Amino acid sequence: MIREKKSWLTGILVFALLCTLLLVVPQEHAMAASKKVPAFDKTKQIVFVGDEDSYVDSIKFVNVSSKAKVTNIKFSNPSVLEYAGMHNVNQGIDCRPLKAGKCKISCKVKQCGKTYTLSQNITVKKADPFSYVKLNGKNVQ
Structure with missing residues (x-):
């Protein structure tokens, strides 16, 4: 009789513990996700100037919800890097490199009722895929 009471009591306690975990765990994950601070995906970035004027590069965000406003x-x-638009927060800021140099991008992100100011340094370099080309042992470039 005592064994049956103990097994019933143990079963009830295990059930109560599982129910408590089911109620608590999703709330903890939701709170942890909302505490992440939005930022750019890299602190420094290098972008290369292409031969075509249509070349566009994206500067991406991390920890940003799809409902955030930039x-x-x-x-x-702006003579080094030109703003080329922004489709949505998940795709990032589109920019067009114009010439070699340095540029700093800054923006404000409003998410979950808070406003964050973000900035990132970008270095624009001229694309030079071949530093030299040898033909018959001589540099032909």
């Missing part, structure tokens, strides 16, 4: 997008040196 405003006040500014480029410190």
Whole structure:
């Protein structure tokens, strides 16, 4: 009789513990996801100037929800890097490299009622896939 009471009591306690875990765990994950601070995916980035004017590169975000709003997008040196638009937050900021140099991108991200100011340094370099080309032992470039 005592064994039956103990097994019933153990079963009830295990069931109560499982129910408590099911209620608590999803809330903890939701709280952890909302505490992440949005940022650019890299602290420094190198972009190469292409031969075509249509070349566009994307500067991506991390920890940003799809409902976030990005405003006040500014480029410190628009002669080096040009703003080419933004389709949505998940694809990032599109920019077109114009010439070699350095530029700083800054913007504001509004997410979950808070506003974050983000900035990133970008170095634009001229694309040079071949530093030299040898033909019959001589540099022909």
